[in-house]
Amino acid sequence: MTQTRKTATADLAQLSALNLSDLQGLMEAWMQPKFRAKQVLDWCNKGILNPALMKNIPDALRDRLLTSLMCEPLRLIRRECSTDGTRKYVFALNRPRLAGKMIEAVFIPEEKRGTVCISSQVGCVLDCPFCHTGTQGFEGNLSAGEIVAQVLAIKADLRHEPMTDDLHNDVTHIVYMGMGEPLANEEGVHGSLAILMDEDGLKLSRRRITVSTSGLTPQIERLGAVHPVNLAISLHSAIDEKRDLLVPINRKHPLAQLRECLDAYPLATQRHITLEYVLLDGVNDQAEDLAALARFVNPEREWVNLIQFNPYPGTSYRGTAKESMNQFAQHLISKGIRATVRRSRGQDIMAACGQLKADTKGVS
Numbered sequence: 329m330t331q332t333r334k335t336a337t338a339d340l341a342q343l344s345a346l347n348l349s350d351l352q353g354l355m356e357a358w359m360q361p362k363f364r365a366k367q368v369l370d371w372c373n374k375g376i377l378n379p380a381l382m383k384n385i386p387d388a389l390r391d392r393l394l395t396s397l398m399c400e401p402l403r404l405i406r407r408e409c410s411t412d413g414t415r416k417y418v419f420a421l422n423r424p425r426l427a428g429k430m431i432e433a434v435f436i437p438e439e440k441r442g443t444v445c446i447s448s449q450v451g452c453v454l455d456c457p458f459c460h461t462g463t464q465g466f467e468g469n470l471s472a473g474e475i476v477a478q479v480l481a482i483k484a485d486l487r488h489e490p491m492t493d494d495l496h497n498d499v500t501h502i503v504y505m506g507m508g509e510p511l512a513n514e515e516g517v518h519g520s521l522a523i524l525m526d527e528d529g530l531k532l533s534r535r536r537i538t539v540s541t542s543g544l545t546p547q548i549e550r551l552g553a554v555h556p557v558n559l560a561i562s563l564h565s566a567i568d569e570k571r572d573l574l575v576p577i578n579r580k581h582p583l584a585q586l587r588e589c590l591d592a593y594p595l596a597t598q599r600h601i602t603l604e605y606v607l608l609d610g611v612n613d614q615a616e617d618l619a620a621l622a623r624f625v626n627p628e629r630e631w632v633n634l635i636q637f638n639p640y641p642g643t644s645y646r647g648t649a650k651e652s653m654n655q656f657a658q659h660l661i662s663k664g665i666r667a668t669v670r671r672s673r674g675q676d677i678m679a680a681c682g683q684l685k686a687d688t689k690g691v692s
């Protein structure tokens with residue numbers, strides 16, 4: 329992504345956060361014909377945020393966009409490609425307060441779908457000890473425009489350099505599972521959801537978007553009320569004493585509270601809540617853990633996704649052996665619980681679950 333123009337102004341609106349009616353309001357204020365709003369939005373939807381590349385708009389409007397808005401809130405610093413097709417993108421932020429801070433997003437292609445995993449914070453406010461992102465501290469929340477811009481940049485990259493080997497070459501699904509706790513950034517996440525699902529925007533159905541949270545229960549309720557997208561919970565233990573350590577937000581919102589909240593979450597037809605469970609050797613993979621998990625799950629509405637621990641430099645945790653993971657899954661299945669073992673993607677480029685950690689010190 330090309331950087332447009334650096335500005336010292338902190339509060340410029342970001343082009344990627346505007347919908348059709350916002351743009352129509354701007355065109356009116358700038359005495360431009362109304363149809364220009366749709367032209368600009370069409371470029372944005374293709375992943376083109378640099379007005380210099382918007383071929384069918386006049387120079388005067390290009391200049392106006394460049395001086396009045398932050399057109400490109402991110403710039404691509406690095407792209408790494410895995411042998412399995414997964415691409416990891418490292419972006420630096422352009423906004424003055426977080427200028428140069430870096431975030432990561434991942435594109436995971438399959439035959440029939442392309443999923444983008446996006447970040448919602450620089451670092452993370454929480455501190456789950458097995459998570460690489462959690463070790464890097466918290467620098468700030470991403471704006472709605474910065475969250476949407478990750479998706480747009482990936483769309484643009486896929487047009488520029490398509491996938492090979494019959495892998496899907498567009499964004500069909502979004503998961504908020506990158507850096508950060510999405511629901512600790514409600515403003516950015518709710519704002520970005522509205523843009524991503526907008527009829528004039530990318531038109532992604534709520535059934536194709538998943539927000540993953542460590543279990544902030546009041547925020548889950550608000551998400552269900554405003555944008556009832558798919559929900560994933562970083563559970564990792566169904567025993568309060570263990571979860572207090574693995575997912576420290578459990579001390580504030582313990583399992584009983586989470587249970588009530590999940591039972592009340594509005595699910596789309598034939599959709600389920602995913603309970604994410606990273607299996608850690610000797611920590612949460614014992615018989616008592618299995619029994620507690622089987623008691624916690626509501627099989628009518630929830631599936632368990634068992635995740636292989638992806639090691640990162642400096643961690644003392646070890647993943648459960650593959651065979652034991654399969655046995656853990658089989659035991660849940662024998663209790664009538666739908667359980668899957670997630671295949672790790674992009675491990676060779678540190679793009680797998682829990683491995684994202686951009687250098688938040690930043691670049692200039």
Ligand code: SF4
Pocket residue numbers: 452453454455456459460461462463506507508509542562
């Ligand atoms: S697991 Fe999620 S909530 Fe916990 S530290 Fe990592 S990014 Fe933050």
